[in-house]
Amino acid sequence: MRKSNPFSNFGGMKVNQQLTGVTSYVAGRQGDDELRLDALIDRIHELTLAEASPPRHSIAESVSAPSPRPMMANFISCQPDSWVPIEPDTLTAGGLTGGEGEALILKVLNSRAEATGRCLSEQLKLAFRLIDPLLQTMKQDRLVAHKGSAAMNDYTYQLTEMGRERARKCAEHCTYCGSAPVPLRDYIDSVKRQSLTSEQPTEEDLQRAFEDLMINHEMLLRLGTAINSGRGMFLFGAPGNGKTSIAERITKAFGETIWIPRALSIEGEIMRLFDPGVHEVAPLPENHSVLDSRKVDNRWIRIRRPTIVVGGELTMEHLEVSLNRVTNVSEAPVQLKSNCGTLVIDDFGRQRMTTDQLLNRWIVPLEKRYDFLNLANGTKIQVPFDQLIVFSTNLEPKSLVDDAFLRRIPYKIEVIDPDEQSFRQLMKTMAAKMEVEYDEAAVDYLLDKHYRAANRKLRCCQPRDLILQILNFCRYTKKPAKLTPENFDFAVGNYFAVL
Known part of the structure; x- marks a missing residue:
């Protein structure tokens, strides 16, 4: 008895249809496998994010949201008061061809x-x-x-x-x-989002910023009002009272970090903006999840709000775009690098450029909060002028500039000499910091013999400088580091030799 053919019940046409179905099934299985793999990766991604962060404030939700302006750099919030730029979906969205x-x-x-x-x-x-x-x-x-x-x-x-x-x-x-490079329009948008004028530091913020300095309540009140304005200010007074130290700490009263592009693309030209010499990198906190959902645009770099100090070396060239003729790469001027931070003009009036030149260059930007720069190819561009300008000087402001300039610097704050009580407190604080034994009787001797008798004025920097002299003297002579009349006599002889 013959065994029946399992395909004998099908006609030739049915066999062809069955083979076609098998081929379609195999192709469909391959497509299904790819879809399942994609779905599995997406599911792992979702579970990782759900474990890493609360669902209502997930960074991933912000990242996945569609951008209202695909041609501009997109940004997401990491915290209520901060944001980061996210990577573009296409080169065109990132401003590149x-x-x-x-x-x-x-x-x-x-x-x-x-x-x-x-x-x-x-x-x-x-x-x-x-x-x-x-x-x-x-x-x-x-x-x-x-x-x-x-x-x-x-x-x-x-x-x-x-x-x-x-x-x-x-x-x-x-x-x-x-x-x-990042397009100029995206940088302008980022400065608006991170502007100092959008923040209003409180008294607690200022106390935190100046915690390592001794500043009385009245001075703190004046500084707080000026800092809240986001406008320029004059710090003037005798040398050695901490004008530069105050100016360097003002930025700490604002948000800690900002994002800036590493380089800008402007009318076909490339301009470096990030400068390791003046910008301090502040990396994002380490991400402990399996997949990094932040999608940060790495063309931008997170830095601490800049505090740039320029002194007597300031010239007109520092305020304009400079071009390296060998590389054909432009360098941003100092005011552009200090946007969203503080620019301190130290020893104002002693620059290699005259005060009139600086007045004529900045009189409009100080009022309008934007500046015009000339590129090497002849193009003139408008850029933000968004920083707190602090002019620190030992001279009387009226003797340096005219009324038109002073009107654009609405706050003039005099940093006065410390009184005797503050001087003693500074002496005690610096002695503890430098691990030098403090002696109140020795400080009385210093004030009687070397200040009142000599009709010498107190300065905020003197306690630190005198104690440092004593510390070095004691180390050299292998004596205990201590404030004594003899040690003060030696320190004063060095420190005030020509003063």
Whole structure:
């Protein structure tokens, strides 16, 4: 008895339909597998975020929200009083064209023998998902070639001969190959969001900012009013009373950190804004979740609110855009670097430029809160002038500038000499800080012999300076560090020799 064919019940047409169905089923299974994998990754992502942060204030929710202005840099709030820029979804949303991205990649590869796509992403501070399609296009155009494969679906790239020639032409215009620049319009928007004028420091904020200085209540009241205005101020008075120390701590009364672009793109020109010499980096807190949902735009860098101090070295060149003729990269002026912070003009009146020159340069920005800068290509641009300007001087303000300038600096605060009680308290505080034994009788001797008898005025810096002299003397002679009449005689002989 013959065994029946299992397919004998089907006709030829039915068999063809069945085979077609099997093929469709296999293809469908492959598509379903990919969808399931994507869904699984999304689910892991959601569970990680739910565990890492409260659902109502999740950073991920803010990140995933659609942007109302796709052409501008997008921002999300980390805390009620702070925000961070998020990475763009496309190059266009980040203010970059494909040609600009291509030029940056070519110049990076021209400076190296080879680089992976993720290394290029790190160098340009752009997400790999934005770099990868650009690299594939450049490979099709025979500008780059694959040298080999790399981890995580990446490749090692190197320039072709055509790409090397294109890179040389790009470098002739500008050699910059660092972080991709941010459009000027996005920077202007960020300054508005982080402006000092939007904050109103309280008395507690000022006490925290000046906690290491001895400032009386009346002085704190005057400073608080001036700082709240967000406008300029004059700090004047005798040298040694802490004008510069006060000016350097004013920024602490405001929010601690801001975000600034590493570089700006302006009318085809690139301008460096982040300066490690004056800006202090403040990295984000470490993220302990498995997946980082913050999506921070790495072209921006988080810094502490800047406090930039310039003194007698200030010239007109520091207030204008400077161009490096070798690299063709521009450097931002000092007032642009100090936006959203404090700019201290120390020893005002002793600069290499005259006060009239500074008056004519800043008389409009001080009132309008915006400035005009000239680029190397002849373009004039409008930029924010949003900082607290502090003029610190030992001279009388009226002897330096005219009434028109003084009107634009509404607050003039005199830093007066300390009284005897404050001087004694400063002496006691500095002795404890420097671990020098304090003796009230020795301080009485100092005040009687070296101040009242000599008709010498008290200054806030003198307790620190005199105790430092005694400390160094005791270390050299191997004696106990202590305030004694003999030690004070030696310190005064050095310190006031020509005063």
